[in-house]
Amino acid sequence: MADSMADSMVASFWGPVTSTTELCEENYARSSYIAEFYNTLSNAPCILLALIGLMNALRQRFEKRFSVLHISNMILSIGSIIFHATLQHVLQQSDETPMVWEILLYLYVLYSPDWHYRSTMPTFLVLYGAAFAVVHFFVRFQVVFKLHYIGLCLLCIPRMYKYYIQTKDLAAKRLAKLWVLTIFLATVCWLVDRIFCKKLSLWVINPQGHAWWHVLMGFNSYFANTFLMFCRAQQRGWEPRIIHLFGFLPYVKIQKSRKRE
Secondary structure: OHHHHHHHHHHOOOOOOOOOOOOOOOOOOOOOOOOOHHHHHOOHHHHHHHHHHHHHHHHOOOOHHHHHHHHHHHHHHHHHHHHHHHOOHHHOHHHHHHHHHHHHHHHHHHHHHHOOOOOHHHHHHHHHHHHHHHHHHHHOOOHHHHHHHHHHHHHHHHHHHHHHHHOOOHHHHHHHHHHHHHHHHHHHHHHHHHHOHHHHOOOOOOOOHHHHHHHHHHHHHHHHHHHHHHHHHHHHOOOOEEEEEOOOEEEEEOOOOOOOO
């Protein structure tokens, strides 16, 4: 009896699963300390990409909003790691609330250049984000949370499209297309993982659709950030160019004139 109790404790280091959301991955299958192994580790590329973007933003002295944007991507990934590693109800908000905060930050970056009342928009977004965090902590939305998040994402699309049609640089346009492609593929992976979970669980190898969602959304955020940095550099007259790191990963190279600085 004692041995079976000890085995049970080791098999689930963080205790019984209490989160309202569970993905299609067997719990504690690879480690007694990580509830969802692949869903946890798949956040690592997201952090690395955000770190590369942050270093570029700081090195070339982009506006602080872009540094904060890359940092928010890292915070979201770290929150996702905490949630998927533990599957605890109290830690679920470390994944979901940063998702909303990140989209609010994207709305600011997208719309602030044309916003005439500079203090009104950030004040509203900060208050909105704080209010959501408090309400979500006590109420724990499920379907409403997903619909709310999708609605905020849809608000970003018109301005992204406007920037796309205003941009003549083919390499920058390619970034926008990669943004669309990655979010489409990520959504397909997420839906397949949710809808066909029972069938996928019977396969010899689970394709881990939610883990691929994390990886693809990491690239999606990086492409979006890089495209927005290019568009903002154009607005500031910084002569931006798309350069590729190691011949693969695109980033923005700018040339600030002394007069504009």
